[in-house]
Amino acid sequence: MEILDLENFLPYRLYRLADAVSREFAGIYKDSHGLTRPEWRTLSGLGQHGTMTATALGEQSAMHKTKVSRAVAELERRRWLTRTPDENDRRVEHLTLTKAGLAAYGEMVPLAKAFERGLLEELSNGDRSAIKTALATLEACLGVSHPERKG
Amino acid sequence: MEILDLENFLPYRLYRLADAVSREFAGIYKDSHGLTRPEWRTLSGLGQHGTMTATALGEQSAMHKTKVSRAVAELERRRWLTRTPDENDRRVEHLTLTKAGLAAYGEMVPLAKAFERGLLEELSNGDRSAIKTALATLEACLGVSHPERKG
DNA sequence: CCAAACTGGTTTCATTTGTAACCATCGAAA
DNA sequence: TTTCGATGGTTACAAATGAAACCAGTTTGG
Numbered sequence: 001m002e003i004l005d006l007e008n009f010l011p012y013r014l015y016r017l018a019d020a021v022s023r024e025f026a027g028i029y030k031d032s033h034g035l036t037r038p039e040w041r042t043l044s045g046l047g048q049h050g051t052m053t054a055t056a057l058g059e060q061s062a063m064h065k066t067k068v069s070r071a072v073a074e075l076e077r078r079r080w081l082t083r084t085p086d087e088n089d090r091r092v093e094h095l096t097l098t099k100a101g102l103a104a105y106g107e108m109v110p111l112a113k114a115f116e117r118g119l120l121e122e123l124s125n126g127d128r129s130a131i132k133t134a135l136a137t138l139e140a141c142l143g144v145s146h147p148e149r150k151g
Numbered sequence: 152m153e154i155l156d157l158e159n160f161l162p163y164r165l166y167r168l169a170d171a172v173s174r175e176f177a178g179i180y181k182d183s184h185g186l187t188r189p190e191w192r193t194l195s196g197l198g199q200h201g202t203m204t205a206t207a208l209g210e211q212s213a214m215h216k217t218k219v220s221r222a223v224a225e226l227e228r229r230r231w232l233t234r235t236p237d238e239n240d241r242r243v244e245h246l247t248l249t250k251a252g253l254a255a256y257g258e259m260v261p262l263a264k265a266f267e268r269g270l271l272e273e274l275s276n277g278d279r280s281a282i283k284t285a286l287a288t289l290e291a292c293l294g295v296s297h298p299e300r301k302g
Numbered sequence: 303c304c305a306a307a308c309t310g311g312t313t314t315c316a317t318t319t320g321t322a323a324c325c326a327t328c329g330a331a332a
Numbered sequence: 333t334t335t336c337g338a339t340g341g342t343t344a345c346a347a348a349t350g351a352a353a354c355c356a357g358t359t360t361g362g
Contacts (some may be wrong), residue, residue: 004195
């Protein structure tokens with residue numbers, strides 16, 4: 001009978017690594033501010049782009065719209081963002097970080113970058129660039145970069 | 152204010168890719184047999200190693216013990232595995248696939264391998280080997296390979 | 303021998319997640 | 333204009349998850 005070596009199976013390894021990295025990284029937003037991952041991504045998207053709609057947020061950060069909806073609701077409750085109704089389309093709301101939201105964002109960005117740097121430092125120069133192109137290739141192949149995501 | 156480019160942030164890219172791959176791959180065990188991921192991993196571990204304890208399963212496949220416990224219960228309900236009490240330690244149970252379990256495993260392994268092949272085909276030879284060493288390095292650095300996992 | 307600490311495994315409960323249904327609004331076509 | 337399908341976003345409900353409590357059995361140290 002043909003067997004599968006799980007520990008060397010790419011989907012499994014990818015998932016396990018991503019999961020470990022993500023848990024590790026969660027310390028930065030969870031322990032310090034009690035954010036969930038969707039909340040962190042929402043904060044991050046708005047910090048980066050200034051103003052976005054919920055739909056745009058979902059696309060940019062690969063989140064299902066229910067996740068976005070709940071994350072936005074929570075950040076609003078904290079008064080880290082505000083909603084502004086769109087002039088032309090009354091279904092749409094434009095989301096923007098408040099001063100408090102920006103402050104939290106500004107505080108976490110350097111920590112996030114340091115975390116990433118810590119990871120990349122472990123890799124040789126060659127592996128560092130190779131992993132980036134490999135990721136890009138697989139992302140393109142899976143249609144992950146700019147699609148209608150479900151996550 | 153310093154910003155973070157989420158779409159180029161390694162932890163995010165890793166997670167998003169792993170998530171996409173995992174969803175895609177889930178078709179192989181979910182759509183065909185209605186398995187969850189923990190159930191698939193359990194099946195896979197036992198198919199590969201023949202007989203294991205729940206604890207060993209958790210270590211090999213990076214699952215929290217509650218996930219293992221529930222997956223094992225479900226596979227037992229399907230009569231895909233059986234439990235045999237340990238001779239010396241009455242807390243321990245040895246898990247083994249039944250004929251039906253092995254059949255399902257044998258059926259899925261080629262599909263899994265084909266899926267992995269499909270992914271790797273997208274990469275150049277260089278990237279293929281580089282991504283493996285990069286994964287190994289990060290796994291080692293995060294202590295993912297052989298630890299007390301929580302996932 | 304006995305108590306305390308530990309380990310394998312299950313269960314309980316609160317939280318998170320996903321699917322689907324839903325509401326409101328919009329755009330296109332009749 | 334009216335109707336019908338699509339779209340932005342929220343809500344309801346069921347299933348998956350994780351933390352911690354738990355039970356049973358085992359080891360250790362006095």
